[in-house]
Amino acid sequence: MKQTTFFSIALFMLIFQGVWAQDTYLHCGTIMDVETGKFLKEKTIVVSGDKIKSIVDGYVQGEVADQVINLKTKTVMPGFIDMHVHIESESSPTTYIDRYTKNDVDVAFQSTVYAKKTLMAGFTTVRDLGGSGVNIALRKAIDKGLVVGPRIFTAGKAIATTGGHADPTNGMKWDQMGDPGPKEGVVNSPDEGKKAVRQRYKEGADVIKITATGGVLSVAKSGQNPQFMIDEIKAITDTAKDYGMLTAAHAHGDEGMQRAILGGIKTIEHGTLMSEETMELMKKYDTYLVPTITAGKEVTENAKKPGYFPPVVAKKASEIGPKIQAMFAKAYKKGVPIAFGTDAGVFNHGENAREFVYMVEAGMPVTKAIHAATVTNAILLGKATELGQLKEGFIADIVATDKNPIDQVETLKSVSFVMKNGKVYKN
Structure with missing residues (x-):
C-alpha cells in the first residue's frame, strides 16, 4: 500500500513539474499542403510544446497523458498571416474625433479586443503597419501571455513627409500642427529618413512603413500624389536593411509606386492606380503587392453614408476604393508577386478572411490565395522555416475549417479551430 502511494505521488510530481510533457494529437480528416496546393487525407499532427513534432498517416493515439483532438471532419491548414493590419483602431463615424478624446490607455484597452478577434478568425500572425506606438506594447503583452492575440510584427509609427499621408497633424x-520631425515619423530629407528608421528601431519596431503617396483616409486633398523623393526612400530602405527590417510602402498613385520600387521598398500596399509599366517593374525588382481589396470595398460603402467621412475623405474613398480589385486582377494575371494583406482596422477586425473571397472573385485560385497568406508571407517576414506551413519542427500555428475551401471559399471566414504556439484558443 505504501509503495503504491509512493509511486502515485512520484507520478503526480512528474506531471506537475512538466517532466512528463503532454503532447497533443490532432486527428485531421484533410490537411492542406499549402506549398503544393494538394490535400492530404487522414493524418495525425503531433504537437509537442509549441512545435509540430511529427505528421503521420492515419489516426494515431498517444500516451495516457496526451490530448487527442478530433478534426476528422475538418480541413486543416497553417495559421493565416495578414501582412497589413492596424490593430490599434477600427473605422467608425467618430474616428476623426477620437484622436482628440481618447488617451493612449483607451487605445490600448480597445486594441486587446481587436487582437483577440483577429486570432479567433484564424490569423495567428499579423504585420501591423502603423499606429501610435501602442501596437509595440500590445506585441510585448501578447508575447508575454498577458493578452490573447496574434503574433505581431509592427512598424510602430509609419514614416511620412510633412503633410503626407501619415503626418499625425493633418x-x-x-x-496645433507644430512641426513634427523624425521622432514623430515625419521626414523631409535622406538624413531625417535615416533618423526616423533608427528611432523606430529604438522604440522597438520590427518593420518600416512609409507613405509613398497620398492616402484615402488622411485629411488631405490628394489620395495619390508622390510624397517622397527616391533618395529619401533609398536612405530609409538602406538604413532599414542595416537593422534587419522589412520595408513597406503605402501607395495609390503610380509615380509614387515607381519611386518606392526603385528606392528598394519590398512590399507595395494597395497599389490602386498601378500601370502595366509598374507591374513589370515590380516583377523585375521582386517587389510584392499587398492588395487590401477588403479595405477598398469598405471605404467605398462608407463613403455613401452621410457624415461617415469628412467631405475631403469621402471624395477620395469613392474614387479610389472601387478600383483596387480590378487592379489586383490585372496584376495577378501579369505575374506580379502577391502577398496577402487586408488593411483590417479600415474594416472590422476579425473579418480579415473576406480578402480570400475577393481575391478568388478576381481570378486567383483559392489555393494560391492561401499560399500567399501562409508560405509567401512567412518568407517575407524572414520566418520561412518556422511559420506558414504544417511541417515537422515548425511552430504549431494551426487552423481548421468545417468545409474544404476548394469547394467553398466562404468557409475561410468562419474557422472552427485555432491553435497558436501549440495552445488551443478555439475548438
Whole structure:
C-alpha cells in the first residue's frame, strides 16, 4: 500500500513539474499542403510544446497523458498571416474625433479586443503597419501571455513627409500642427529618413512603413500624389536593411509606386492606380503587392453614408476604393508577386478572411490565395522555416475549417479551430 502511494505521488510530481510533457494529437480528416496546393487525407499532427513534432498517416493515439483532438471532419491548414493590419483602431463615424478624446490607455484597452478577434478568425500572425506606438506594447503583452492575440510584427509609427499621408497633424488647426520631425515619423530629407528608421528601431519596431503617396483616409486633398523623393526612400530602405527590417510602402498613385520600387521598398500596399509599366517593374525588382481589396470595398460603402467621412475623405474613398480589385486582377494575371494583406482596422477586425473571397472573385485560385497568406508571407517576414506551413519542427500555428475551401471559399471566414504556439484558443 505504501509503495503504491509512493509511486502515485512520484507520478503526480512528474506531471506537475512538466517532466512528463503532454503532447497533443490532432486527428485531421484533410490537411492542406499549402506549398503544393494538394490535400492530404487522414493524418495525425503531433504537437509537442509549441512545435509540430511529427505528421503521420492515419489516426494515431498517444500516451495516457496526451490530448487527442478530433478534426476528422475538418480541413486543416497553417495559421493565416495578414501582412497589413492596424490593430490599434477600427473605422467608425467618430474616428476623426477620437484622436482628440481618447488617451493612449483607451487605445490600448480597445486594441486587446481587436487582437483577440483577429486570432479567433484564424490569423495567428499579423504585420501591423502603423499606429501610435501602442501596437509595440500590445506585441510585448501578447508575447508575454498577458493578452490573447496574434503574433505581431509592427512598424510602430509609419514614416511620412510633412503633410503626407501619415503626418499625425493633418487636419488640425494651424496653431496645433507644430512641426513634427523624425521622432514623430515625419521626414523631409535622406538624413531625417535615416533618423526616423533608427528611432523606430529604438522604440522597438520590427518593420518600416512609409507613405509613398497620398492616402484615402488622411485629411488631405490628394489620395495619390508622390510624397517622397527616391533618395529619401533609398536612405530609409538602406538604413532599414542595416537593422534587419522589412520595408513597406503605402501607395495609390503610380509615380509614387515607381519611386518606392526603385528606392528598394519590398512590399507595395494597395497599389490602386498601378500601370502595366509598374507591374513589370515590380516583377523585375521582386517587389510584392499587398492588395487590401477588403479595405477598398469598405471605404467605398462608407463613403455613401452621410457624415461617415469628412467631405475631403469621402471624395477620395469613392474614387479610389472601387478600383483596387480590378487592379489586383490585372496584376495577378501579369505575374506580379502577391502577398496577402487586408488593411483590417479600415474594416472590422476579425473579418480579415473576406480578402480570400475577393481575391478568388478576381481570378486567383483559392489555393494560391492561401499560399500567399501562409508560405509567401512567412518568407517575407524572414520566418520561412518556422511559420506558414504544417511541417515537422515548425511552430504549431494551426487552423481548421468545417468545409474544404476548394469547394467553398466562404468557409475561410468562419474557422472552427485555432491553435497558436501549440495552445488551443478555439475548438
